[in-house]
Amino acid sequence: GAVVSQHPSWVICKSGTSVKIECRSLDFQATTMFWYRQFPKQSLMLMATSNEGSKATYEQGVEKDKFLINHASLTLSTLTVTSAHPEDSSFYICSASWREGFNQPQHFGDGTRLSIL
Amino acid sequence: LAKTTQPISMDSYEGQEVNITCSHNNIATNDYITWYQQFPSQGPRFIIQGYKTKVTNEVASLFIPADRKSSTLSLPRVSLSDTAVYYCLVEAPPDKLIFGTGTRLQVFP
Numbered sequence: 001g002a003v004v005s006q007h008p009s010w011v012i013c014k015s016g017t018s019v020k021i022e023c024r025s026l027d028f029q030a031t032t033m034f035w036y037r038q039f040p041k042q043s044l045m046l047m048a049t050s051n052e053g054s055k056a057t058y059e060q061g062v063e064k065d066k067f068l069i070n071h072a073s074l075t076l077s078t079l080t081v082t083s084a085h086p087e088d089s090s091f092y093i094c095s096a097s098w099r100e101g102f103n104q105p106q107h108f109g110d111g112t113r114l115s116i117l
Numbered sequence: 118l119a120k121t122t123q124p125i126s127m128d129s130y131e132g133q134e135v136n137i138t139c140s141h142n143n144i145a146t147n148d149y150i151t152w153y154q155q156f157p158s159q160g161p162r163f164i165i166q167g168y169k170t171k172v173t174n175e176v177a178s179l180f181i182p183a184d185r186k187s188s189t190l191s192l193p194r195v196s197l198s199d200t201a202v203y204y205c206l207v208e209a210p211p212d213k214l215i216f217g218t219g220t221r222l223q224v225f226p
Contacts, residue, residue, distance in 0.1 A: 006160070034214070043204065043216045044161070093160045105151060108160030 003027050004096050006109025014117055015086060021079045021112045023094030029074035030096035034106060035067075038091040050077055084116045121205060121217040128223050135192045137220045139205030142186050150181060150188045151206045155219075161204060164190065192222075200224045 003026040011019055023033060032051050036044040048064075050056035050071035058064045066088075068080040077096075081088055091113050095106035121141045129135045141150070149168050153161035165172060167179040167188070178191040192199060205217040 004160075043219050045216075046214045049214075091158075095160070105163045105166055107163065108153075110160045111158065113158065 002107040004030075004094065004107045004109040006094055006112055008112055009110060010113040010115070012115045012117065013084065016083055019081045019084055019114060021081075021092055021094070021114075023077045023079070023096065023109050025075045025096045025098075025107070028096075028098050028107075030077070030098055031074065032097045033071055033077040034095045034097075035069060035077075035079050036093045036095070038093060038111075040091075044093060047079075081114065084114070086116045089114055089116045121207060121215050123203075123205060123217040123220045125218070126221040126223065128225065129195050130225050131196055132194050135195050135199075135222060135224075137190045137192075137203050137222070138187055139190070139207075139217050140187045141205070141207045141215075141217075144185050144207050148207050150179070150185075152177070152179065152188075152190045153204045153206065153216075155202045155204065164203075195222070195224050197224050197226060 005024045005026055007022045013019055034049050035047045037047050038044045046059050047062045048056045048058045048069050050069050052071050052074050056069035066082055071077040091111050093108055093111040095108040097106050121139055123139050149166050151166040152164040154164050155161040165174055165177045165179045167181055169181050172179045180189040200223055202219045202221050204219050
């Protein structure tokens, strides 16, 4: 149980385009979803936290107009990288929890590798 | 600035016990400590979570001393498939969710 599906698994696109990444909890209702970014050989860095039906909370230094997060239902959250540039190339990972707040085990998707040419 | 630290890498042989320690000096009173395993190009997988003393499940044990400023993940009898990066996660104000630096475990036959 507790499966999180992330789509697409990888995407290559031209600079200036927008890319949407979906994160779905397949067998549970996710009250909270998290979005992370991971550069090669580095740890995960939290970008934002979203609770269903409310605006996402972004970490310091993360541009909310650049990385649009929507959590419209208890099973789906999306991350849209707007006007992507090469420096946005990274591994983006979502996670979901069915209880509010931190310290609850998170269930992670398998990530999306984004490459901007 | 809150920070968690782990050894960068560890080597082991199949069948041995591996202990990975995470330092988290600024852990908050009500925070839990969670460990995850990550394979290349995949998301992390939950291993174990604890608050104090010792927790054991079917794959690992977690040891947390009384001051809770560190924790140790213990993997009994590792196999080649345990080769991965292991992260500890705590909530440490003011930085909220903080993944450790990660420990690359390499298991040799």
